[in-house]
Amino acid sequence: MSARDTRRRLATELAAAAAAYQVAAVIPHCAQCAKPCCRLDVLVLELEWKQVKVLWKLGESRPAFDRRLAAGQGPEEIRAGNGLYYAHSKPCPAYDQSCGACRVYGQEAKPEGCTDFPVYEDGGAVIADLRCEAVNLDALTAWLARAVGPSWRIVSSADPEFPFLVTLEVKRGGKG
Ligand code: SF4
Ligand code: SF4
Incomplete structure (x- = not known):
C-alpha cells in the first residue's frame, strides 16, 4: 500500500473512530451536561x-x-x-x-459544526474540543489507538492560542 493510501485509510479509520466516540461517550452525556454547548454562551x-x-x-x-x-x-x-x-x-x-x-x-x-463538535477528523488527525465536559482526553487517545492498531501511536498537542483545542495525530511506532 502506498503512503498516500495508508494516510487515506488512517483518515477514514480516525473519522469513524471519532464519530463512534461521540456516540458512545459524548451524546449520552448531553442530557445531563452542566454547560450545554447548544446554549451558545461559549460556542x-x-x-x-x-x-x-x-x-x-x-x-x-x-x-x-x-x-x-x-x-x-x-x-x-x-x-x-x-x-x-x-x-x-x-x-x-x-x-x-x-x-x-x-x-x-x-x-x-443541523449545522455541520454541531455534528463535528466536540471530536472530529480533519486532514488525517482528530481534533478534540475540551470545552465539552464529556471529552476525556486519555480515554479518547486510547480509543483512537485501538482503532488504528498497534503499529501506530497517538500524539496529542494543544493549540498554543486556544489550548482547549487538542490535535491527536497518528505516528508510526506503537505505544508512546
Ligand atoms: S458540551 Fe458536550 S456534553 Fe455538553 S451538550 Fe455539548 S456535546 Fe453534549
Ligand atoms: S442545531 Fe446545533 S446548536 Fe442547535 S440544538 Fe442542534 S446541535 Fe445544538
Missing part, C-alpha cells in the same frame, strides 16, 4: 442561510433579513459575515432545554 454557531431560515423560522427573503440585521433589528444573537451567519450568546432555537436535545438532530438544518 459560536456557524450557519448557512438555509439553516438560519429553518432554525429561526423566518418567512422573509435573505436580502430582507440581511437588511434587518444591518439595521440592528435582530435577531441580536446573529451576525453576518463571509456569506455565512454566526449565532452566539443565546440558546440555539433548535435546542430543547427541557430534555437537553436537538430538535433537528439528523436533519439537513
Whole structure:
C-alpha cells in the first residue's frame, strides 16, 4: 500500500473512530451536561442561510433579513459575515432545554459544526474540543489507538492560542 493510501485509510479509520466516540461517550452525556454547548454562551454557531431560515423560522427573503440585521433589528444573537451567519450568546432555537436535545438532530438544518463538535477528523488527525465536559482526553487517545492498531501511536498537542483545542495525530511506532 502506498503512503498516500495508508494516510487515506488512517483518515477514514480516525473519522469513524471519532464519530463512534461521540456516540458512545459524548451524546449520552448531553442530557445531563452542566454547560450545554447548544446554549451558545461559549460556542459560536456557524450557519448557512438555509439553516438560519429553518432554525429561526423566518418567512422573509435573505436580502430582507440581511437588511434587518444591518439595521440592528435582530435577531441580536446573529451576525453576518463571509456569506455565512454566526449565532452566539443565546440558546440555539433548535435546542430543547427541557430534555437537553436537538430538535433537528439528523436533519439537513443541523449545522455541520454541531455534528463535528466536540471530536472530529480533519486532514488525517482528530481534533478534540475540551470545552465539552464529556471529552476525556486519555480515554479518547486510547480509543483512537485501538482503532488504528498497534503499529501506530497517538500524539496529542494543544493549540498554543486556544489550548482547549487538542490535535491527536497518528505516528508510526506503537505505544508512546
Ligand atoms: S458540551 Fe458536550 S456534553 Fe455538553 S451538550 Fe455539548 S456535546 Fe453534549
Ligand atoms: S442545531 Fe442542534 S446541535 Fe446545533 S446548536 Fe442547535 S440544538 Fe445544538
